Amino acid sequence: MSTITAPSENTTGEQAPARSGAPSLWRSLALRAGAVVALVAIWQAVAMARVWPPVFVPEPAAVWEQFLRTTGEGVSGYTLQEHLLVSLRRILLGCLYGVTGGVVLGLLIGMVPTLRALLGPLVTFVRTLPPLAYLSLLVIWFGIDEEPKIWLLLLAALPPVAVATADAVRGVHEDYLNAARSLGARGHELPLRVVLPSALPEIVTGVRVAVGVAYTTVVAAETVNGVPGIGGMVRDAQRYNQTDVVVLGILVIGLSGLLIDFLLQTLDRRLVPWRGRT
Template sequence: MSTTPTLHKPVDPADVPPEPRAPTRGVWARLRPAVLPFGSLLLFLVLWQLLAASGTWSETLVPPPAKVWAAFIDVSTTHGGVRGYNGTMLVEHLGISLRRIAIGAGLGIAAGVIFGLLMGTVGWVRSLFEPWITFLRTLPPLAYFSLLIIWLGINEEPKVTLLAVAAFPPVAVSTTTAVAAVPKSLIEAARALGASRWDVVRDVLVPSALPETLTGVRLAVGVAYSSLVAAELVNGLPGIGGMVKDAANYNNTPVVLVGIIAIGVSGLIIDGLLLRLERAVVPWRGRV
């Protein structure tokens, strides 16, 4: 008696149900973005406390976290009839510095975008201005701050100008590079459809260059922040950089660290906001 072999239908991988993920793995994936930064901060504070307690350096050089926290409370409140630091609260110092950065970096970013578009589209403009922009990009802020004081005085003008000059080159370079890298076929296709020069700039060059330009904006804001203390070296009070400089003159290390931490934390927040703006404006970046 013969038996007919049974034919098995091939199994379609799409019909196989996925293996259930372990619940703990899903929970860890959700918590990891918050747990890891908090863990690194906790580790940093522990190492800082151990270093301060070791006695390798005096508390004047390396104050413990508790003294820095006490200094933070002092400069943020009114204590013993003294309001904040030098009569100004920490948040007010920071707000004045942020206003200077907003004005200075805003002017530098706007000028950088305009010059970047011009240099990316007009060859002789790029040949004329690119060496000067590179020259500015390589100069440290302190190299020309004294000259700005001679020209503009000691009030707000040299501070805002310094921040604008510091923020200008990153945006100009990134925009120029992005515009120059736009495929010629896109420009020729737009012109073949009857687009004017302004239409090409608005509808082709600007959208294509926008991702790199936003990266340049983030770099420009970072450069402006790194130049903040230099901008407030002279007549910088009130201002967070001026507070840091004044406290350093009196070896008040806890207040210096409070100012540095305030600058860093506010810089992180602003960079995060710029990153969210970039994701909203150019959501296709990294996906195409």
Template sequence: MRRLALPFGSLLLFLVVWQAVANSGAWSETLVPPPAKVWDAFVAVSTTHDGVRGYNGTYLIEHLGISLRRIAFGAGIGIALGVLFGLVMGTVGWVRSLFEPWITFLRTLPPLAYFSLLIVWLGINEEPKITLLAVAAFPPVAVATTTAVAAAPLHLQEAARALGGSRRDVVRDVVLPSALPEIFTGVRLAVGVAYSSLVAAELVNGLPGIGGMVKDAANYNNTPVVLVGIAAIGISGLVIDGLLLWLERTVVPWHGRA
């Protein structure tokens, strides 16, 4: 009960403070709309209201679903490549020396720094969005996998070789299981980075899409819709992170116990 009461209590306190700030008159409703107006905006973008279907002809759940599909493709590609590169860099020293500086360089770049270049190269359709999300998700997974593979217990690897295991067997049966907890941490970070890059990915031709909805509403100072979009992104991000935690506990049940 305490685990449930604390989050709901903090949410209730946040709503009370929000309502108090909105009622204080220190800022206009354009800047700080009251919770009731945000709720009205949520209802409006989720239903057909006065003959208008959702926001820009698309319901909120559809905007979110389209963005989640982009993240699934983009982050999925980046995560898969990050794990593969991390495994290779963690086991082959010269490959790590060759690629690690470039991955670190890429990891420090904000998405907006190269999104315009992707638009020039790939156009304004889905390709630059998927590529941006893949590029954003790749470095965290690659770095986490490389570090975890390089830190795999050496005595276990030597024992596996002494028992006749090949290099492939050692990687599959010793290195990879040892690295899985850190790999999952990298995956969670990668999904978070991809989600934080979502609005940037949907800056151009982002409608329909939750990030595009937020950007379009911000252009017209429609703060309630902006807050609805932010809440949708945050809540769906919490759900995805919870699913990843559940998957980690299922795949790596020994983590933290051995």
């Protein structure tokens, strides 16, 4: 009788995910590292084969040398770190204004049918425009300093958040609102206490999309008086056929974008822990 092992079966059942989780994590990291190594190897092979001249396809070693030089001596009058920090500051300000405005606008569009009819087409119109389409207009309005860059990133980030918020608000079940009213919630309390929390998963997804759009727009934003800035650094390098610096700038933008998206995913898990569980 003493060999009945119901408790031990529960114990092993609880420990199994822990034992399988670590190998899965290491396997994922190994696959990602292997993919990076394979890409660098292909890049090196193409560069060594001289299919295209080095001015078109520089070797990875040349890009690494530029990385060491730009982080120490600098390029276009600033170090790589200074270029990156300025670009990140512009993205932060533009996304902060754009996300805030997008959430407010999305709530209004989603909850007020009249505003939905008036503002919905305008948001869609701005969302479909490429950033370079109105960059020149922003330069005419605000000059060539920081204002047009921030406005461009704001306009790039606002529409995705507004659309995601409006759709999420319209998808909030009426039972949630009725339950809140039955518990004593007043009409002006519903947007912040019921509608916004219910729509939060879709809003966070919209924020991730908006930050990605803004990050891809930063190079366009910095084509006008963008030094210091990663986009300005790439523009100056392109003028002098410094392909290794251009590739370095692209890699820095991509890697920092991956880091920002990872931080947003972490924030998503903290703000919306119930996603996929209910």
